[in-house]
Amino acid sequence: MAYDKFNVLTSTVVPLSEENVDTDQIIPARFLKATERKGFGDNLFRDWRYDSEGNPKKDFVLNDPTYSGKILLAGKNFGSGSSREHAVWAIYDYGFRCVVSSFFADIFKNNCLNIGVLPVTVTPAFAEEMFQEVEKNPKTEVKVDIDAQTITILSTGNSESFDINSYKKENMKNGFDDIDYLLNIQEEIITFAEKT
Amino acid sequence: MMEKKTLFDKIWDAHVVKSIPKGPDVFFIDKHFIHEVTSPVAFLNLEKRGIGVMFPERTIATPDHNVPTIDQEKTIKDELSRMQVEKLRQNCKNHGIELHDLGTDHHGIVHVIGPELGVTQPGMTIVCGDSHTSTHGAFGTIAFGIGTSEVEMVLATQCIMQAKAKKMRITVDGELGKGVTSKDIILYIISKISASGGTGYFIEYAGSAIRNLSMEARMTICNMSIEMGARGGLIAPDETTFEYLKGKRYSPKGEEWDKAVAHWRTLKTDEGATFDLEYHYDAADIEPMITYGTNPGMGIKVKDQIPTTDGMDVNTKKSYLKSLQYMGFNPGDSMRGKKIDYVFVGSCTNGRIEDIRSVAEFVKGKRKADNITAWIVPGSREVEKKAIEEGLVAILEEAGFKLRQPGCSACLAMNDDKIPSGKYAVSTSNRNFEGRQGPGSRTLLASPLTVAAVAIKGEVTDPRELFEESPVEI
Numbered sequence: 139m140a141y142d143k144f145n146v147l148t149s150t151v152v153p154l155s156e157e158n159v160d161t162d163q164i165i166p167a168r169f170l171k172a173t174e175r176k177g178f179g180d181n182l183f184r185d186w187r188y189d190s191e192g193n194p195k196k197d198f199v200l201n202d203p204t205y206s207g208k209i210l211l212a213g214k215n216f217g218s219g220s221s222r223e224h225a226v227w228a229i230y231d232y233g234f235r236c237v238v239s240s241f242f243a244d245i246f247k248n249n250c251l252n253i254g255v256l257p258v259t260v261t262p263a264f265a266e267e268m269f270q271e272v273e274k275n276p277k278t279e280v281k282v283d284i285d286a287q288t289i290t291i292l293s294t295g296n297s298e299s300f301d302i303n304s305y306k307k308e309n310m311k312n313g314f315d316d317i318d319y320l321l322n323i324q325e326e327i328i329t330f331a332e333k334t
Numbered sequence: 335m336m337e338k339k340t341l342f343d344k345i346w347d348a349h350v351v352k353s354i355p356k357g358p359d360v361f362f363i364d365k366h367f368i369h370e371v372t373s374p375v376a377f378l379n380l381e382k383r384g385i386g387v388m389f390p391e392r393t394i395a396t397p398d399h400n401v402p403t404i405d406q407e408k409t410i411k412d413e414l415s416r417m418q419v420e421k422l423r424q425n426c427k428n429h430g431i432e433l434h435d436l437g438t439d440h441h442g443i444v445h446v447i448g449p450e451l452g453v454t455q456p457g458m459t460i461v462c463g464d465s466h467t468s469t470h471g472a473f474g475t476i477a478f479g480i481g482t483s484e485v486e487m488v489l490a491t492q493c494i495m496q497a498k499a500k501k502m503r504i505t506v507d508g509e510l511g512k513g514v515t516s517k518d519i520i521l522y523i524i525s526k527i528s529a530s531g532g533t534g535y536f537i538e539y540a541g542s543a544i545r546n547l548s549m550e551a552r553m554t555i556c557n558m559s560i561e562m563g564a565r566g567g568l569i570a571p572d573e574t575t576f577e578y579l580k581g582k583r584y585s586p587k588g589e590e591w592d593k594a595v596a597h598w599r600t601l602k603t604d605e606g607a608t609f610d611l612e613y614h615y616d617a618a619d620i621e622p623m624i625t626y627g628t629n630p631g632m633g634i635k636v637k638d639q640i641p642t643t644d645g646m647d648v649n650t651k652k653s654y655l656k657s658l659q660y661m662g663f664n665p666g667d668s669m670r671g672k673k674i675d676y677v678f679v680g681s682c683t684n685g686r687i688e689d690i691r692s693v694a695e696f697v698k699g700k701r702k703a704d705n706i707t708a709w710i711v712p713g714s715r716e717v718e719k720k721a722i723e724e725g726l727v728a729i730l731e732e733a734g735f736k737l738r739q740p741g742c743s744a745c746l747a748m749n750d751d752k753i754p755s756g757k758y759a760v761s762t763s764n765r766n767f768e769g770r771q772g773p774g775s776r777t778l779l780a781s782p783l784t785v786a787a788v789a790i791k792g793e794v795t796d797p798r799e800l801f802e803e804s805p806v807e808i
Contacts, residue, residue, distance in 0.1 A: 157653040158529055158629045162767040167746040171400060171414035173374040173421045185769050190755070213649060215530040218563060218629070219767060220746075221465040222372065223481030244499075244533050244565055245465060249481035303497065305357025315483065317383070320491040323352070323360065324388075327491055330351045330362055331389065 141254030143313040147236055148281045148292070150207035153272045154199055159212060160219035161246065165228045167220075178224055179231030200232075204276045211268050212239040217246025226250050236282050238289065240265040251306045252315060258282060258289050264298045267291065284310055338607040340501050341570050342536050345476045345601070349459045351493060358495040364458040366393040366488045367444045368431070370418040371400060371748070372463025376486035377425040387429040387489045394453055395426050396434040398443045399464075400748040403711055403738035406436045415749065429489075442714020442740040445469040445682035449553065450716050452582025456571035456598040461488060466682045466764060468559040471568035472552035473575055474601050476536070478566040499565050500534050500610040503603075505541035508617035513798040515692070516551035517684060517762065517781035519543065520558040521623035521633045523615065529631035532564030535611065538603060539569050543617035549578040550688035557683045558764055561630035570602040622796050624669055625766045625779040628657040632766070636784060636796040640667045660768055661776050662756075672794040674778070676759035677708045677785045678771070679735075681745040684762035685713030687720045689782040693735075694726035696786035696797065702734035703792025709751065710735045711743040735789070747772040760788045 169181040186198050194201040210229065216239040217225065226249045229237065235255060240262040242250075250257040260268070271278045271291055279292045284307060290297040302310070309315065320327070339347070351360040373395075380386065387393065400415040410416035419436070426433040434440045440447050445466055448454045456474035461467060465479035484494045506519060537559050544552070552569050559567030576595055579585045586594040625633040626640045634640065640658070642665040643651045658664060663672075679685070679693050690712065702708050710730055712718040718740055721727050727737050744751040745763035747770070753759040755774025762785050766777040778794070787797035 155649055155652070156656065157649060158631075160629065160765075160767045162746075162765070162770050166769055166773070167399075167748045168773075170371050170748065171412075171418055173417055174378060175375050185773055190773060213653065215533075215563070218529060219465065219560075219765060221463060221467075221479035221481055223463075223483060226481070241530060241533070243530070243563055245479055245481065245560075249483070252481060252483035303357050305354050305495075316487055316495045317483075317490055319495070320360065320487055320493055321385070324491065327351055327360070327362070327388070327493055331492060334349075334362065334364065 141313050144235065144254060144256055144284055144310045146281065146283045147208060148279055149209045150205070150277060151209045151211045151268065151272045151280055152199055152205045152207055153211045153269055155213045155269055157213040158215045158218055161217055161222050161225040162219055164217065164225040165222065170222060170224050175227055177231070178228040179233070182228040182232045208233060208235045209280055209282070210234045210237045211265070211272065212237055214239060214241040214262070216242055218243040221245045221249070223249045223253065226253055226255050230255050238265065238268065251310070254310065254313065256282065256284065256310060258300045260289060260298050260300065264296070267294070267296060338604040340603045340607045340609065341474065341538055341568060341601055342476065342501055343607070345457055345459065346498055358497045360493050361496040362459065362493055363461050363488050364392065365453055365460045367448055367460070367462035367467070368393055368395045368422070368485065369399055369444050369462070369464065370397040370422040372482050373425065373485055374418060374421045375482050376489055377421070379486050380489060385490055387431065389492050390430040392492060393431045393489065394434070394448070395422055395431050396441055396444050396447055397422055397436060399742045399746065401436060401741040402749050403741050403743050403751055406739045412749070439715055442716065443682045443685060443742055445557065446685060446713030446717065449473065449549070450582070450714060452579055452585035455579065455585070455594070456575060456601050461494065465560045466557050468566035469553050469557040469682055471556035471559065471566050472549060474568055474571035474598070476566065476568065479560065499536040502532065502535040502537045502564070502611045502613070503609040504537055504539050504613045504615070506539070506543040506615045506617055507541040508543055510543060510617045510620065513622060513783060513801065514620055515781040515783055516547050516554045518620055518623045519617070520555045521625065521630070521779060522620045524558065524562045524630050525623065525633035526615070527562045527613065529561060529629040530563045532559065532562035535564050537564045537567035539567055544569060545572065548688060549574060550686045553686065554683055558630065561764060571598045622781060622784050622798065624760070624784060624794060626661060626663055626669060627654070628660055628766055628768050630764065630766060630779060632657065633779070634669065636669055636794060638669065640665055640669065642666055669794045670796065673758065674706065674760050674788050674793055675757040676753050677706055677789045678711070678744045678759055678761040678763060679709070679782055679785055680711030680713065680743050681763035682713065682742070683764040684782050685711060685717065687717045689762060690717065690721045690726050691724070693782045693786045694729045696783055696800070697733040697735070697790060698729050700733055700790050702789045705792045706789050708735040708789045709738060709744060711738045711751070712740050714740050744771050746770060747775070753777070760785050760794070
């Protein structure tokens with residue numbers, strides 16, 4: 139379904155340096171039982187965020203008031219494992235609009251683009267610099283410009299460009315999803331299906 | 335001269351409705367499987383848009399992820415699970431979609447019933463809102479997991495928007511040693527390539543060791559392609575494939591069968607076609623494997639020690655130690671002899687009849703260790719029925735295993751089949767992520783044979799140690 143348009147995002151950053159964060163960590167399977175897309179943000183990183191009694195774990199970054207923002211900075215191979223889109227719903231519903239990592243799992247990245255969370259792949263060196271700058275000063279702001287396809291650490295001015303295919307870019311900028319496109323070419327699809 | 339194509343190219347290219355310049359392909363899907371967890375929001379969105387299902391006959395449904403594995407014939411106690419299953423029933427009814435409901439002859443894990451019914455056929459494109467859809471690649475299909483937005487796209491238009499993946503070929507040649515199974519092959523490959531090494535690729539598995547495997551064993555390999563980050567994996571169809579499919583409910587019949595087989599025989603990579611990346615392994619180097627950490631790439635031979643942190647960079651080391659701490663292990667520890675609490679035989683990876691046969695054969699006349707709780711969960715009703723008919727269930731119960739009803743069960747613990755916090759489970763499933771089998775649970779992945787050996791000894795054991803005749807030296 140339609141989501142908020144994405145153009146330029148300037149925000150502070152929440153750093154999560156763990157590598158190989160799988161979608162079971164982003165949202166554990168037992169929270170996938172909804173029949174509507176509601177309230178997933180509450181269970182984002184549930185078992186890292188809360189203990190078994192439901193009390194916030196102080197040492198987890200989402201519970202640390204020092205860090206906030208709409209950009210999640212993640213370690214490499216973020217979003218591996220299950221194809222559950224619920225993981226991205228949780229990220230979006232929590233308030234993130236952009237995830238930055240040096241390496242994303244494939245299905246996760248697709249799911250992000252389908253619901254309006256921008257996955258930005260940066261070089262390992264740039265990710266490292268972001269981690270360091272945010273650690274030095276949690277108020278460090280990062281600017282993500284989808285049109286220019288650039289990400290900039292405002293405190294250092296260092297910038298890097300990122301890839302996104304032009305079709306997805308237009309979708310993100312306009313808040314469109316693929317169904318709008320596919321429904322427009324229904325006739326072509328039906329003709330194709332008749333041949334198979 | 336004709337362009338040399340890989341098997342992946344041939345199937346992919348035949349399913350492109352149109353290509354968007356500098357964008358993805360509009361990719362046609364032959365068969366779509368749905369289950370209760372990742373489909374309800376897709377149907378809800380269709381309703382909101384006021385549109386229906388374009389080709390309901392191309393979608394097949396079954397509830398598997400959250401269903402109980404005891405008392406399936408009764409009303410599901412967990413309210414949220416019950417609602418999801420009811421929604422699936424309602425959606426299937428409203429849209430005319432074939433449903434294999436709880437208690438019916440072909441109920442089971444979606445990736446087990448697809449092949450059993452003959453829905454899965456060579457050359458097809460298959461998707462499902464589940465990453466282990468890659469299982470169907472064993473039949474020479476392009477099969478992969480999708481998100482709920484894409485489930486909605488397939489329901490609405492039978493297409494998704496996909497960029498073509500890069501191509502990788504993994505060749506395993508030679509003969510597997512005694513006690514070494516296809517699960518060991520794939521755990522070995524993932525330990526070499528890492529949990530992210532396949533990202534961006536679609537894998538073709540080839541070589542004599544793969545060719546010699548049964549369909550069940552091939553499915554185990556393709557199933558875990560996603561565990562190295564690959565979208566999917568496939569194996570060219572051959573006589574083994576045709577033999578498996580012959581006579582299945584949805585397999586072509588009579589003349590149609592002959593025509594289909596003639597076409598399926600063309601589904602192989604052309605000599606001289608190129609891949610973006612190739613790996614070669616020797617089957618003789620592969621031994622029983624087990625994982626020690628919290629991603630499937632963290633695997634070693636059962637006889638080996640957990641790797642040390644030598645040479646790791648700071649972030650990798652931090653994540654590695656956090657993972658071992660979660661598992662309660664130390665770098666350098668031997669895996670053999672680690673005390674285990676649970677064993678789980680089941681899932682779309684190893685919940686098929688061949689898996690249950692191999693466990694039953696191994697534990698026949700033996701008894702599980704007292705410290706072990708042993709669950710065996712067939713992948714489908716058909717597997718369950720065969721296991722009973724063949725006397726396997728009697729053998730397993732004699733050995734102290736508890737048989738449950740079909741479903742995903744303790745693989746992801748969405749139902750009550752949870753491993754308690756802090757406890758160790760050696761599982762035939764596919765993921766050893768933190769909390770995967772229940773909050774705080776610790777999972778070690780292994781083959782059904784290794785799981786059987788662990789059940790008997792009560793600790794991590796190389797199955798070859800328990801072969802009565804001609805034990806293999808390790």
